[in-house]
Amino acid sequence: MFGFIKEKLNKAYQAVTKKLASLFTSKPIDQAWLEELKVILLAADTGPIITNKIITYLTKQMKAQSLSGQQVHDLLVAYLQSLLPPPGTEQQPxxxxxxxxxxxxxxxxxxxxxxxxxxxxxxxxxxxxxxxxxxxxxxxxxxxxxxxxxxxxxxxxxxxxxxxxxxxxxxxxxxxxxxxxxxxxxxxxxxxxxxxxxxxxxxxxxxxxxxxxxxxxxxxxxxxxxxxxxxxxxxxxxxxxxxxxxxxxxxxxxxxxxxxxxxxxxxxxxxxxxxxxxxxxxxxxxxxxxxxxxx
Ligand SMILES: Nc1nc2c(ncn2[C@@H]2O[C@H](COP(=O)(O)OP(=O)(O)O)[C@@H](O)[C@H]2O)c(=O)[nH]1
Ligand SMILES: [Mg+2]
Structure with missing residues (x-):
């Protein structure tokens, strides 16, 4: 799941992540595209709740404006970031x-x-x-x-x-x-x-x-x-x-x-x-x- 241990990943998972990477360069970015993203996210074990949240968010963004694959990618990354709380600073002892x-x-x-x-x-x-x-x-x-x-x-x-x-x-x-x-x-x-x-x-x-x-x-x-x-x-x-x-x-x-x-x-x-x-x-x-x- 991380780059430095990638070679140890199984073929199925590599296929999933490759598919996701190529998705952002494919066209058009439409409902069918979102469905494909959904399947890939579920296969990456993001679970139905978070996956639906992501899809709902992207659907809303795509309705509001026309977006390129790269823009959708950037929106998705920023959204995923917002789901992860930052670690606090460590105070000693x-x-x-x-x-x-x-x-x-x-x-x-x-x-x-x-x-x-x-x-x-x-x-x-x-x-x-x-x-x-x-x-x-x-x-x-x-x-x-x-x-x-x-x-x-x-x-x-x-x-x-x-x-x-x-x-x-x-x-x-x-x-x-x-x-x-x-x-x-x-x-x-x-x-x-x-x-x-x-x-x-x-x-x-x-x-x-x-x-x-x-x-x-x-x-x-x-x-x-x-x-x-x-x-x-x-x-x-x-x-x-x-x-x-x-x-x-x-x-x-x-x-x-x-x-x-x-x-x-x-x-x-x-x-x-x-x-x-x-x-x-x-x-x-x-x-x-x-x-x-x-x-
Ligand atoms: N491959 C791998 N094995 C690990 C890792 N961390 C722990 N293990 C192995 O998992 C098993 C259980 O680890 P252990 O620390 O005893 O678990 P504990 O019961 O929670 O204390 C041991 O055989 C560890 O060597 C890891 O990051 N990678
Ligand atoms: Mg132990």
């Missing part, structure tokens, strides 16, 4: 609470993020808040060893909130710049597990009332529209502040992000595109839209 379902890529993302912050000269503490599985802690510890960052580990099966409380204390005492908290994966439909997340968040607020707290939901791009229900539920319980999109090196289509980002007014903060430590990038909306529309 920063706490990032990372949440999401099992296997979405939370721990891997945290490993990369800690590495990035350390590379930027920041002092980083990671908290192993997934106390259910010893393997989860080992996985996180391997990442922090690689990046030379610090990790706080609780006891096996310790209440995650109490591990987070200890991590917050260490963070304050040792004047770290970043605190990144890993959490156990959970399905958004498991109420008690979702309440546990809300408790973790209350714990952070209580221990570090002055700090900026990010709550980022990690979404597996391969899951497409299924991510919308996840985002709604996590947002309801934990008041999310941003989204992280993982596995962009796969064949998932990113159009669904427009739905979530727009409906919940949440910025996409990072994308990941592989298992290597540097397969992480800040989200770039211009590039995202460009890649969504071009081959």
């Amino acid at each position: 920063i706490i990032s609470l990372i949440v999401g379902i099992n296997g979405s890529g939370k721990t891997t993302f945290i490993g990369k993020l800690a590495h990035k912050y350390a590379h930027d000269g920041k002092k980083v503490l990671v908290v192993a808040g997934d106390t259910f599985r010893a393997a989860a802690t080992d996985q996180l510890a391997a990442w922090t060893t690689q990046s030379g960052t610090s990790i706080h580990i609780g006891k096996p099966n310790q209440d995650p909130s109490s591990v987070v409380f200890e991590g917050c204390a260490q963070f304050a005492e040792n004047k770290f710049d970043h605190l990144i908290i890993d959490t156990a994966g959970r399905l958004q439909t498991k109420t008690h597990l979702m309440q546990e997340l809300a408790k973790i968040k209350r714990t952070i607020h209580k221990r570090l009332p002055e700090a900026t707290i990010h709550t980022w939901l990690v979404l597996d791009s391969m899951l497409g529209q299924n991510c919308i229900a996840q985002a709604r539920q996590f947002h309801e319980t934990t008041k999310l502040t941003g989204l992280v999109l993982t596995k962009c090196d796969g064949t998932g289509k990113a159009g669904f992000l427009l739905n979530i980002s727009h409906e919940l007014s949440l910025p996409i903060v990072y994308i990941t595109f592989g298992e290597q430590v540097d397969a992480l990038a800040s989200f770039d909306s211009n590039r995202f839209i460009e890649e969504l529309l071009k081959s």
